[in-house]
Amino acid sequence: MSGRPQSLFPLFSAVTALDGVGPKIAQNLTQISIEKPRDLLFLMPYSGIDRRKRDTVQSVDLPNVLTVEVLIGAHRAPRVRRGAYRVSVEDSNAAFELVFFHARADYLKKVLPIGERRIVSGKVEFFDGVPQMVHPDYILKLDDAGELPEFEPIYPLTAGVTQKIMTKAIQSALLRVPKLAEWIDPAQKERSRWPDWLAALQDSHSPASLDDINISSPARERLAYDEFLAHQLTLALARSKLKKAKGTISQASGGLQRKVRIALPYVPTAAQERAVKVITADMGRPMRMNRLLQGDVGAGKTLVAFMALLVAVEAGGQGVMMAPTEILARQHMAGLRPLAESAGVVLDILTGRDRGPGRQIKIAALAKGEIDILVGTHAVFQPDVQFDDLRLAVVDEQHRFGVRQRFELGKKGDGVDVLVMTATPIPRSLALAQYGDMDVSLLDEKPPGRQPIATALVSTGRMEEVIQHLRQAVSEGKQCYWVCPLVEDSETVDLTSVEERFKHLRAVLGEGILGLVHGQMPAVEKDAAMTAFESGQTRVLVATTVIEVGVDVPNATIMVIERAETFGLAQLHQLRGRVGRGSQASTCLLIYQAPLSDAGEKRLTVLRESEDGFQIAETDLKMRGAGDVIGTVQSGVPRFRIADIESQSALLAIAQSDARKLLNDDPNLTSQRGKAARVLLWLMEQDRAIRLISVG
Incomplete structure (x- = not known):
């Protein structure tokens, strides 16, 4: 996939190219992760101010933001040095004051000439029984009233950037948005009544009311779906790459598993048996396995993983089980030793504590295939740790390792199957976001005899x-x-x-x-x-x-x-x-x-x-x-700018099935919609997906 499409260049240029953004403001914007016009487009207003014009401030619940036409009366300079400068004004029904601190009289006389009419907009509140508007947000001539939006969006800010600067920069970024081909499935778009991408951006940045700022408004929902779709396309690409990646067929008659079952002091649960069956079948296929084993505390994941490791050993290969801490690795070792003995397989452990001659002996035995199953910590990643024929990598407590490390482990052998275990029950929405590239097995039963x-x-x-x-x-x-x-x-x-x-x-x-x-x-x-x-x-x-x-x-x-x-x-x-x-x-x-x-x-x-x-x-x-x-971010959960995983998990699920279907129908994204989806991946900076397509 060649470089970024030319149509997107304006959105990826320097943010200083936008109206009102100099080097200093550009520097301030980096504090909220805004480095280019594209980032501003995805900064959504979180609230808004009603600036519709009213006749009077009378009988309105104060404090309140009001916009009224006024006749300008007397100016009163402060009596004391740090006092307030006051300007009396009248609307159609009531008199009130405009109040300024640290003000320059000559400037105020120029913008608020006595006897003329102006539109003022700002927060009005009572002070000593008199309504006041302190530092109006807007003072406009009647001819310029059109400049004032009826509903003004409010954006998240950072030091040195005001609402005015932010709004101006965003409006300037919107002028650079190109017309792009549609990447959403037409039937989905129609069903959800979503606008086109450009219209969705414009609507989101010029809301007519608080309803338009709501995450479920059609424009905002469409933009959230775009983020989800790009993310799920990335995971689906990784998944199809793994599916296409030649795995090693590890077939076993189940002889070793039978020996362990006989030695067990309890009967495995139905959920454990189901998981073992599915994993054994996965390992017998020519595609690489990439499976998540999720189970609550004490659901018996370790036994399932060990049964899977036995498939690798019986097929003539080796297995590795990675734990995030030394304590956990040693615990696995202690728990698995009796099972390994009953099956007659050689089990050993490698952690950061192994040094010197002892470590060398283990590494040599591993490379010769004399160790069947290795239990270890991060130490397993070291370059000199080589296997004779690694078939299965089991990663325990995946959220402690980054996604990158999952792939690293897979590189230790040719077509290594990967089984990831987590005892942290993950809500479905997060599982979709974090593990969308994986097949999932659930252990939803506790072993018998467990007490509440x-x-x-x-x-x-x-x-x-x-x-x-x-x-x-x-x-x-x-x-x-x-x-x-x-x-x-x-x-x-x-x-x-x-x-x-x-x-x-x-x-x-x-x-x-x-x-x-x-x-x-x-x-x-x-x-x-x-x-x-x-x-x-x-x-x-x-x-x-x-x-x-x-x-x-x-x-x-x-x-x-x-x-x-x-x-x-x-x-x-x-x-x-x-x-x-x-x-x-x-x-x-x-x-x-x-x-x-x-x-x-x-x-x-x-x-x-x-x-x-x-x-x-x-x-x-x-x-x-x-x-x-x-x-942490490293854990693999994406940071969405618009979408919200918690409240929009149903949308995320639709994006997942849509992404998988699109890649199934058009694996290289060469159809009209496929090409549009490629542009979406560039737009959403899904570099990993882009690399996968380029090499694919």
Whole structure:
């Protein structure tokens, strides 16, 4: 796909080419990610001001923005140096004052000549019983009244850029918009009654009322759909590229899986069996697998992944399982070792801690094919880590890795199948946005024997009571996690640090039964603390959120989360999922500091009332918005300028099926609509898609 189409050049030129935008203002605009005319087109007004002309300010609820024609009366200069300059005016029914501070009298006499009529528009409010308009937004001669919009759009601003400058720049950018061929499916456009692209832009930037600013207005909805469509085309292109990418056929008779099933102390759930079946079938096809395995806390994803890894091994190849942290990698290793032994496969681990001769031995064994399955952290990405015949890469907790790393791992072998796992239930809309290039398997059942977790809210005022309960539980042989939000005390933030809490609990509960884990400890100490807790040597583990994901100690039945109101919902759900993993009843105590904000109270109440991760995730999304729920930009969730993932997920789903259909009918985008879609990809700066088409 050759370079950017010429028709788009005016939208990608310097922003200084626009009216009223000099180098200084251009610099200020970069603060809100505006670097070219195209960016201004997608900066939507978030509100508007009614500037329709009225006869009088009389009997209007004040304060209010009003536009009236006035007769100009006396000017009164300030009596004191920093006082106000006042101009008396009369509309058809009432007298009021125009008020100016730091004003130049000669200038005001020129724009407001006594005895003449002017149109003034601005906020009118009472001061000492007299209506006043302080610094009118507009003062116009009657002949120029047409310059004033009846409804004025209000834009997000940044330091050094006023509404006037912004409006002028946007109007100037609109004059550069070319006429482009339609990329939306005609039937879809008609069904939704959407305007053409240019008309949609013009309507959005010249709204007639607040209804036109609404995200569901036809113009705004069409522009949102354009963003979704470009994004979903990119994912669909990546998906078809992977589908076309030659995979390695990994076929297995199921012999190794049968050995593991016999050794299991429980029967896998129907959801687990379904997922294993689908994945095994995927791996037996000549196309590369690119699948997301989504399951709530404790749904048994690790077993499904291991069964998939066995397919790779039985077919004569190797598998790798990547975890985001050392703790999690070692945990996977410990959990999978007995299963690997029952199947007779060679399992090993590689993390950043492997150095020197030990590391070299592992790497050599891997390259010779002597290790069947490797468990590891980021260390697996290093260039000298080579496999003899890598067939399957399993990535755990995908949101901790960027999309780029997912592809990197796939490059470690020829046509490697990729299985991504996440225990963070993702609302459907986000799954579409982030994983639209993948096929999805859901684990929506909990393994049998899992006990429900009783969740209670306790205020910090009852801390000593909680500690006494804990002392009792520990004396009965129970184990507990105690999670704190910060690692060290900070003067500015009133949160108990993990170090302080550890000392306090040790003083109450005694030496030797407490462990401590946080992100700033050396890895060896962290591991020792985890091992002591897993073996039951320590009874209480005081920790930060490093234990959020995947830590599995079946005997731990109590989870205390201190200052729970400072955590996100998904994170609280993950933390709570560390207990309730054995056959005993479990408890989660959410300790909060009163008074709770409305949002804080809602979060904690939702958690107390539900254990359904998907329901919790939907609530989290509604409360916090997409960017926060997933975290960083690197996570792969796109930043849309107009579209809103939360409220427009139905639109996103339409864009996904439309993008897939378009590429199915026209894989190289060479039809009339296909060519228009290419222009859309350039317009929306979907560089990855453009590269995929160019090489495709």
